[in-house]
Amino acid sequence: MLDREHVVALIGRGEVLAAYDIAHNALAGPERNEQAAYFAVLCLARAGALDFARSEYVRLGLDKVASHDAIALGARLLKDVALAAKGARRLAFAKASIGQYERLFQRYGGVYGAINAATMTRVSGDAAGAAARASAALALPTPVGLVGEGAYYEAASRAEARFLTGDLDAAQEGMSRAIAFAPTAYAARASTLRQFEMLCRETGADPAWLEPFRPPACAHFTGHILDPTGMALCDPALRQRVDDVLASQSIGFGYGGLAAGGDIIFAESLLAAGAELHVVLPVEERSFVAVSVAPFGDGWVNRFERCLSQATSVRFASTDPYLGDEQVFAYSSQFAMGCAVLRAQTLATNAVQLAIWDGHAGAGPAGVHADLTYWSRSSRRRTVIEIERPRPSPRSPGGAGDPRRAMKAMLFADIQGFGALRDDQIPVFVDSVMGRLATAIEALSARPVHVETWGDGLFLVFDEPIDAALAALALLEAHRAQDLRALGLPRTLGLRIGGHYGPVHLRTNPVTKTPAVMGAHVVVAARIEPDVAPGSVCVSEALAGALATFHDDKVRCGYVGRTQGRKGFSATPIFSLTRAF
Numbered sequence: 001m002l003d004r005e006h007v008v009a010l011i012g013r014g015e016v017l018a019a020y021d022i023a024h025n026a027l028a029g030p031e032r033n034e035q036a037a038y039f040a041v042l043c044l045a046r047a048g049a050l051d052f053a054r055s056e057y058v059r060l061g062l063d064k065v066a067s068h069d070a071i072a073l074g075a076r077l078l079k080d081v082a083l084a085a086k087g088a089r090r091l092a093f094a095k096a097s098i099g100q101y102e103r104l105f106q107r108y109g110g111v112y113g114a115i116n117a118a119t120m121t122r123v124s125g126d127a128a129g130a131a132a133r134a135s136a137a138l139a140l141p142t143p144v145g146l147v148g149e150g151a152y153y154e155a156a157s158r159a160e161a162r163f164l165t166g167d168l169d170a171a172q173e174g175m176s177r178a179i180a181f182a183p184t185a186y187a188a189r190a191s192t193l194r195q196f197e198m199l200c201r202e203t204g205a206d207p208a209w210l211e212p213f214r215p216p217a218c219a220h221f222t223g224h225i226l227d228p229t230g231m232a233l234c235d236p237a238l239r240q241r242v243d244d245v246l247a248s249q250s251i252g253f254g255y256g257g258l259a260a261g262g263d264i265i266f267a268e269s270l271l272a273a274g275a276e277l278h279v280v281l282p283v284e285e286r287s288f289v290a291v292s293v294a295p296f297g298d299g300w301v302n303r304f305e306r307c308l309s310q311a312t313s314v315r316f317a318s319t320d321p322y323l324g325d326e327q328v329f330a331y332s333s334q335f336a337m338g339c340a341v342l343r344a345q346t347l348a349t350n351a352v353q354l355a356i357w358d359g360h361a362g363a364g365p366a367g368v369h370a371d372l373t374y375w376s377r378s379s380r381r382r383t384v385i386e387i388e389r390p391r392p393s394p395r396s397p398g399g400a401g402d403p404r405r406a407m408k409a410m411l412f413a414d415i416q417g418f419g420a421l422r423d424d425q426i427p428v429f430v431d432s433v434m435g436r437l438a439t440a441i442e443a444l445s446a447r448p449v450h451v452e453t454w455g456d457g458l459f460l461v462f463d464e465p466i467d468a469a470l471a472a473l474a475l476l477e478a479h480r481a482q483d484l485r486a487l488g489l490p491r492t493l494g495l496r497i498g499g500h501y502g503p504v505h506l507r508t509n510p511v512t513k514t515p516a517v518m519g520a521h522v523v524v525a526a527r528i529e530p531d532v533a534p535g536s537v538c539v540s541e542a543l544a545g546a547l548a549t550f551h552d553d554k555v556r557c558g559y560v561g562r563t564q565g566r567k568g569f570s571a572t573p574i575f576s577l578t579r580a581f
Helices: 004-012 016-026 034-046 050-059 068-084 087-108 111-123 127-138 148-164 168-181 186-203 207-213 236-248 262-272 285-292 298-310 327-346 368-376 423-442 465-480 520-531 541-550
Strands: 217-223 251-256 276-281 313-316 351-357 382-386 405-416 450-454 457-462 494-508 515-518 536-540 555-562 573-579
Touching (some): 004 034, 087 111, 111 127, 111 186, 127 148, 168 207, 186 207, 217 327, 236 262, 236 351, 262 351, 276 298, 285 298, 327 494, 405 520, 465 555, 465 573, 494 520, 494 541, 536 541
Parallel strands (some): 251 276, 351 382
Antiparallel strands (some): 405 457
16 A cells, blocks of 8 residues: 555655655555556656666556656656757657657646647757747646645746747746745756756757846855964954855855854854754764864853754764864865755755855865865855964874775665576676676776675775766666666666765775775765665765766766665665766
8 A cells, every 4th residue: 555645745855765665665566556656667767767767667557547647757757868868869759758748738738748848849959849839838828726836837837938939038027926926945946947957058048047046055164263362263243244245145055064163153144144054064073072162162162052953954974083083074074065066956056165264275184275175176156254363273183194094986786686586597697797797897987996796796996986976877877788688687687876985994804815995984885775776876965965066067966865774874865876968
């Protein structure tokens, strides 16, 4: 029995993997369950497993179901393939999606099917046909009694139609009306903005006209910890300068640390402005307070606790105590930057960096200067609030850094369904399925620096996040290209890959005498893979953030839910990984 309301609520919160598990389990019953099939395929599509979603759409018989949801889902799958393709494949799938959207409109009416058919007509290259379809859609009567997001979507769809007719002024007016119906429905607005961005690419229009409609910006904030005098950071005028910057930059969401000094000033200003505060701490809370807050007095501890209690979310780069490794502070800042960029991408808005800086370059791997340097590798804007103070003494590093400690990107992969194979199928599985993956690994331009394998499992380690991401997608594409049925293997054998980025220990395995990559962050990567939908790649927030910050031209990451907590490990957010269109 499928709990529809629960599944819908999970999907609404973005927890599509949890929703998929429920829908998939409901399909195991003896009776046909069209709703479970619909939700299972919808979740696969939103998780980025597009090819597997299309296969399941047919296998589960949804292509023969005439409900509104089933037809709309089929059209959406074809549309997604078209937008991710080029050339003849793009044209073929665009035309196929038009047919499905026409079928939807003819059977159920409404602007959704009509305008999507118009949009995909434009994607197919027929500008005149798209304008004609859009004009016809605009002639449809507006439903009575719509409020909130329902009214928003109706108005936004009509704005899209105006754009397709070439009337940009009317499209702008339509977007203003739409937003007035649901001014804080940022997720709905982001969906519309992404649709318009796609249309701007198709038509060659300048997307600058969308800027006034973007949700509030997302910021990474960074500031100096207190110096011995504390004068520069205790000046009341500094808080006013921070307030002014938040207002001028339209900041609605802030991500950063919470050390005594600049961090807490930013946090207090965000909260006072009604913005969301998202705290990222480098180590477990008590240890962080002991190192970065308590030495500066009870007043700062109280301010820390007030900010933490009002934060929308609190993340930990590590749950270990601080043991003198400055790299964990750098990793925490990079994690926070990635979170800010990911949130901005989700909301189709801008990511900015805000810094309180004294102009001095830091001596270690962490600090404001290090944060500014890291962010500068991207093309995103930043605002620096300059202060004057004596050059601070560097924090004691607690000894030289361990050369056997390094930042690595990791992938765990396996084949769902391997355990159910018959013994006589194992040789062809090893030679063909695993052999194809081995060939894909050998063909990588940036090969893994460490490889382990067992049965159907793979553990691959890379120096750079983008190398791991491109490797994962190459493996997935190699597996998708195989004709499993021709090999005498079940078509349901699905490759699933989980990835993470973090500091690890580089050691030698005392049993095998071979190199070993070990540590808590390896376990994070391993815990992701079992929750990945077959036919897809999912990565941690840390890896997704690094990819979003610097490589959004190559790959895209979208939130799909949280892992299931297992064996004492808490649930963690995960993101689908796909190629950028």
